[in-house]
Amino acid sequence: MSHTTILRRWADHVEKDPGALAIATPERPWTRRELARHAAGLRERLADGEGPVLIACADPVPVVAALLACAAVGRTFAPVDTRQPAARWTALLEDLAPTAVVADATGRAALAGHAVRPIDAGQAEHGAWHADDWRDPDVPDAGYVYFTSGTTGRPKGIRGSLAAVEHFLDWESAEFAVTDGTRVSLLTSPGFDAFLRDTLLPLRAGGSVHAAAPGTPPVAAGLAAWLEAERIEILHCVPTVFRTLRAAGLTAGSLPALRTVLLAGEAVRPADIAWWRALFGDRKDLVNLYGPSETTMTKVFRRLRAEDADAGTVPAGLPLPGVEIRVLAAGRPVTGTIGEIEIRTPFPLGGYLDGRTGGFAEPHAYRTGDLGRLREDGALEVLGRRDQQVKVNGVRVELGEVEDVLRRHPGVRDVCAAAVAEGDADPVLCAYVVAEDALTDEELRAHADAGLLPGSRPAVFVRLAAIPRTLNGKADRRALPVPSAARRVEADDRPRDGVEAEIASLWCELLHLPAVGRQDSFTLLGGDSLAIARLLDRLRSRYGTDLPLRVFAENPTVAGLAAAVSAGSSR
Structure with a gap:
């Protein structure tokens, strides 16, 4: 080929x-x-x-x-x-x-x-x-x-290489019957390699690409409405976006054209599978995909089954044709034991632009840095990272890069970045900062925005007197407080009864905080672009008011949104 x-x-x-x-x-x-x-x-x-x-x-x-x-x-x-x-x-x-x-x-x-x-x-x-x-x-x-x-x-x-892209496209089009007229979603920015999957897959098969508006993808009821309006048959997205459909009020008859959902970029949870199968059973496939950019998109997949809803870890699955997956412990392949995942491909890998070898031990092999385990049935389980790389909303983030950018601000004395998940919430990128008292969160956020891509910018800044350290002097991420533990609201800033109280309750739910103030900023409390989309969707559903993003940006506080909602409802 x-x-x-x-x-x-x-x-x-x-x-x-x-x-x-x-x-x-x-x-x-x-x-x-x-x-x-x-x-x-x-x-x-x-x-x-x-x-x-x-x-x-x-x-x-x-x-x-x-x-x-x-x-x-x-x-x-x-x-x-x-x-x-x-x-x-x-x-x-x-x-x-x-x-x-x-x-x-x-x-x-x-x-x-x-x-x-x-x-x-x-x-x-x-x-x-x-x-x-x-x-x-x-x-x-x-x-x-x-x-x-x-x-x-x-x-x-x-x-x-295009040969590597073709290897993947040939597999997916055959595996999921992508043919003449198939309608495929495009929710991916051109800056991510999954863009090649979402566009070239349907075009090479005679189907059509259906692009959402640039920027933040539609979520919840907005996503469901878009899928139905565009009659999407194949949906590619990250689990974080997929989970927002749980707030869309879907029924067994919803999304009639949709037949396959392929999830990649983050771990799928057993609860995701249980909810989807309770609605659609076997009528709409839910598929788990795994593979780093270094090996060209997906290299492992699994059609998720009823038994996966009860699994401790949802399997990533089996390798694509011609691909070999090994788990290495002390440099030797193992089964049933945790080790580093290595992917071997039927085509040579391109490596990095600057010539660094990284995990490219051989021309056809890449050690991913992910920890995993091969089950006796050959299915791969992905269990985390060996290094400081994390995934937030499906975006690969180097914690060292976040820390390096923040340390360049003259008012920052020390910093530690971490992906923090509270309860069953999705992880958020949090920056724990030791800084001068005069340095505000607004200034920190502006500094981060100037040096980091949108997906790599901290959603939450937590001030500490000192970064906790292990005995050998490394940052002790396990000793970092969860953001909500440091959250306090002064009595004179508590939301008023009525719409303010309702919106504040919604903020607490979306941001996983015990309380918020009426003059707090949604973005400064950790509301990233996806959380903003969820918030506007929930306000639309609850109050029947479609607030433009511009109105939100002008005053992203509980008091400001309550006023905007009340003004919209009175028209």
């Missing part, structure tokens, strides 16, 4: 029915013909050059067009999240050294001040497209680069 198989199969579908839907965005639908002409125009602009191409677009359509164009001319493509802080733009431009940049209006604004002259993604929309030009072009597999968090605070580029 060639690395150009993706292009050939896509071209066959364009030629077969050029007027069929290719990508649906909130702005408008794109036909196969329109996407093909967009890709052809970018191909003409990129054909004469060499070297990597940076793709900086918030709109998914030019990203897809640009990566198809790069694949057709044998150039490495590197899609990035346009919400990069300025320092990260500088670092990734230095490391990638792109010879071309494709950007939309959002990307051009983000790159302002850097010495690049982007190709305007919207100006190459009307190129001439001929199917034979895209069928197995004689070009090398230049692959792609995706940037993730680095332990030093510098983004780490991971190389991948």
